Amino acid sequence: MTTSSGAQHQTLSVLVENRSGVLARVSGMFARRGFNIISLAVAPSDDPRFSRINLVINVEETSVEQMTKQLFKLVNVVKITELHPSEAVERELLMLTVAAGANQRGEVMELVGIFEARIVDVSPAAVTIMLAGEPDRLDDFEDLIRPYGIVEIQRTGRVALPKVRKAS
Amino acid sequence: MKMTGAQALVKSLEAEKVEVIFGLPGGAILPAYDPILDSPIRHILVRHEQGAGHMAEGYAHVTGRPGVAMVTSGPAATNMVTPLCDAYMDSVPLVVITGQVSRSFIGTDGFQECDTVGITRSVTKHNELVMDPAELPMLVRQAFHLASTGRPGPVLLDVPKDVLQAEIDFYWPSDEDVAASLPGYKPTVKGHPRMIKEAARLISEAQRPVIYAGGGILKARAAEALRELAERAGIPVVTTLMARGAFPDDHELCLGMPGMHGNYTAITALQQADLLVTLGARFDDRVTGRVDAFAPHAKVIHVDIDPAELGKIRQPDVPIVGDCRQVITEIVKALGDAPQPERSEWRAMISGWQERYPLHYDPYIAGDALKPQQVMEVLRDSAPEGTILVSGVGQHQMWASQYWKFNEPYTWVNSGGLGTMGFSVPAAIGAKVGRPDRTVWAVDGDGCFQMTAQELVTASSERIPVKVAILNNAYLGMVRQWQEMFYEERYSEVYLSPDLPDYVKWAEAMGCAAFRVEDPDEVEPTIAKANSIDDRPVVIDFRTDAREKVFPMVPAGASNDDVVVHPAQSTSTRKVVQ
CATH class of the missing domain: 3.30.70.260 (ACT domain)
Structure with missing residues (x-):
């Protein structure tokens, strides 16, 4: 992408x-x-x-x-x-399930904190995380979380609106 | 008023002033065929659904009104795909009604079910599956509106059987209702005034201008306007394969057809031009040859009602979205009375090419088969005033376009964009139905004829006296020509036999008068005989020389500068003026 x-x-x-x-x-x-x-x-x-x-x-x-x-x-x-990207506000939503057992959970939670993501489901062996934001940020988060073992991932398409013109 | 969906469909077609439907009934469309019995609309029962589609196209070409075809679901709908695509490529207004399985069966792989709207989506201007019986009249109105306005094209309505059987309250929507129901459809017809002024300025400054006229001229009924512009500005005109007849061939400014098998002058004038006034044409690869070498010195004015054509192939200097007739009229107005440049040098260059490179073919030698070009010339010279010429696809099509003299719009019907072999017989039948006052000649190849000839049964039984000239060289001639020129004469799967089938017996079996001509002295009298027969179709099997090739020719992918002329002309030095 x-x-x-x-x-x-x-x-x-x-x-x-x-x-x-x-x-x-x-x-x-x-x-x-x-x-x-x-x-x-x-x-x-x-x-x-x-x-x-x-x-x-x-x-x-x-x-x-x-x-x-x-x-x-x-x-x-x-x-x-x-x-055009420079004239629009673009957002996308990502959900992913990462294999995070007791040992890795802390590190994953740290990333969730940094990115202001949310945990939407949790089990002893895995957590499902949701993150909304600029597509770039979603890419970064995905890259950082990948080493822990992504079980499943789903991203929505991008939605966008033109930037509101600021009064000069 | 309460009525069934089927009655509403037929009543809607009547309200759209449909005079003829080409079709063939079957299971899913059955309910619609009952009210046909009580309708003033003429129904012509075809022998194959593809024939219905091409007949509707032929009718639309010569009348300018949407041609209507109606067939059933499944295989009938898939048989309609070729004519739909043909009409889409050549911007022919069609309204095609297909039957569909009842709504509750859709998606269950029911008998004769197919995803008609899915299959035809990319070959129609628009299509709809009618799920609400109450919408039928509105969808019919929309279909005719869409087919015939903007850039014309085919529209398909897929109507489930139970929609035809349902009872509805008939109402006939107004123009305003239709416009409101199509919020995304507003074709631009009026050209931008600044662009029109700019076009007029470029024309007034050009030293070597050419009008590149395409089929859009005919669609916009702009032949008169075109002539006015050409004469007012003194600009020579090339007419593409789709525009033959849009500007009279006997006019001193007419250069004829450009492109792969165009004449030398038309091709070279475009190459040497400093301005192309492109009107309703689309820079098709058969016209441009290698695109980056096409008309390299020319600025381009491009007028088209379809904005997507502007800049699709060649970036115009002056793009004008609009209806050709209106825009041309505005350009003529903008030109005013200001004098045009002298351009005598340009005229001299053009007449030099015309003198040096006229169309040429080897003369007939006793004992040889007939020269197809000569047959075309005799056919042309014997044709009654106003004859409509229809052709299939291949060598015969090119000879027809090259050797005929088109002096009137809407007298030439052919399959340009899609190149559909088998087009001519059914299209000629449709043309004759649309213009029963005219003589209609189909020029066909033996390969093409075998694809759709059974529609002559339709012509005989419906008393539609078309005439067919088969240029029978026993080959898929154009493929043979390519194999001769580009595949070291390795002829692969192109031989068809002159006698199998026996075209005379076949034609007679289909209720036609039929003749075979092998002797050049018999060409003229046989054509005269055919012209005198008006109570049934006529077929003439002309035995022609398979060695004849279409010249000039721009090899595929080559620059138009590298046009190959007839070998007898190629020894003289060709001079390309820069």
């Missing part, structure tokens, strides 16, 4: 009609045109007629302009907002 700090990726926030098959249309278009999706998140918007699809795309492989135009050709796509 590309990290969020580089300029290789960009987020497209796509407002679509809330109809069945729309996600298939969007992902199918990307597949057919040979565009790559790095991450994907879909959720209802504040208007029940529409859903919001957050797509993180690789802008080195294909021009964002061409992707956006092809996307906009889909009849159910209502609006597309391009969010």
Whole structure:
């Protein structure tokens, strides 16, 4: 996965009609045109007629302009907002289960503390941790926790909103 | 008003002023075929669903109205995939209705179930599975609106059997209802005024401009506007394979077809141009050859109603999203009365190429098979005024486009983008249904003909008197040509036999008048005979010379500068002016 700090990726926030098959249309278009999706998140918007699809795309492989135009050709796509990393607030959620028996639990807990993560489940041999934050931070946490033995990991796609303009 | 979904479907089609449906019934679509009996809409029963799709395309090409096809679920829907893709590639407005298993069976692998909307998603402008019977009229209205506005294309409605059987309250949505129901669909038709001004400025400054006219001109009904622009600015015009007829071939500014098998002048004018006025064209690889070597000195004005075409292949200097007719009219206005540059040098270069490299083929030698190009010329010269020419895909298609004189829009129907062999017979039938007042000739290859010839049974039984000229060289000719030129004459799986099938007997068995022509003296009288027959389809089996190749030719992947002309012309020095 590309990290969020580089300029290789960009987020497209796509407002679509809330109809069945729309996600298939969007992902199918990307597949057919040979565009790559790095991450994907879909959720209802504040208007029940529409859903919001957050797509993180690789802008080195294909021009964002061409992707956006092809996307906009889909009849159910209502609006597309391009969010450049420097102009957007991006967050992602990670859950992972790490094999942490009595010996390692302390060290794992220390990392949980540093990253302000939360323990959401615990058993004698393992803990399940949840961390929300910038995708970069999630990468760092994942790297640090890996040596303890990750049993299972799940990350959501990235969600993003444009930064609020500060009054000057 | 209470009625069944099936009745609502047919009533909606009537409300859309559909005059003909090409189709074939089956299990899931059965309910829709009952109200067809009581409808003024003509239904043409095809012999294969692919034929229905191509007929609808032929109808749409010549009338400009969406062609309508209706078939059942499963295999019927999959047989429709080729015409849908063909229509998608060539921006042909179609509305296709497919039956589907009842809603409760969807996903259970029911009899004749397939995921039609899934399969056709990437080959339609839009498609919908109708799950709510009450939505049927609105979805039909949307389908026609989407198919025929913006960049036209095929729209498919997949209708489960029980949706057709359900009872609904019929209402016919207004234009406003339709617009409100499609919040994401607002094609831009009016060009940006600043860009239009900029286009006019570039045109007025260009020394070697060429108008690169594509199929979008025809879709936008912009042939008149194009002519006005060309004449006002004095700019020569190339017409792509999809735009043949959009600008009259007999006009002094017409350079004909560019591209892989275009004529030398059209190809070279684009290469040497300092400005391309690209109108409703999409820089297809068959036109550009090697893209980075295409028109290297040219600035580009690109007008298209589909924003995604601008910058897809070639970055334009002046991109204009809009309807070709409106934008061209605005450009002409912006040009005003200001004088255009002299450009006599450019005109001289062009006429020099035209003189030196006209289309050429070796003359017939007694004892040889017929020259296919000569057959095309006789067919052209014998054709009644306003004849519509339809072709399949391959050598014959290129000869048809090269040797015919298209002087009127909507008289040329072919499969350009997808290159669908077997297109011509059904497309010709659809064209004849759309324009029964016109003579319709299909030019076909023997390979193509064998793919869809059974639709001549449809033509005979429905009394649709199309005419088919088979250029029978007993080969998959274009593949043979490539194997000859690029695979050291190693002919692999291209021989078809001239006599198997016996085309005359076959055509007669399908209710057609049929002739075979081997003698060049018989070409003209046989065509005259065919032209005089108007009560049934006619098929002529022309025995043509398999050694004939299509020239000029730009080899695949080569630069257009490296166009290969006919061997008889290649000895003279070719001069490329920089």
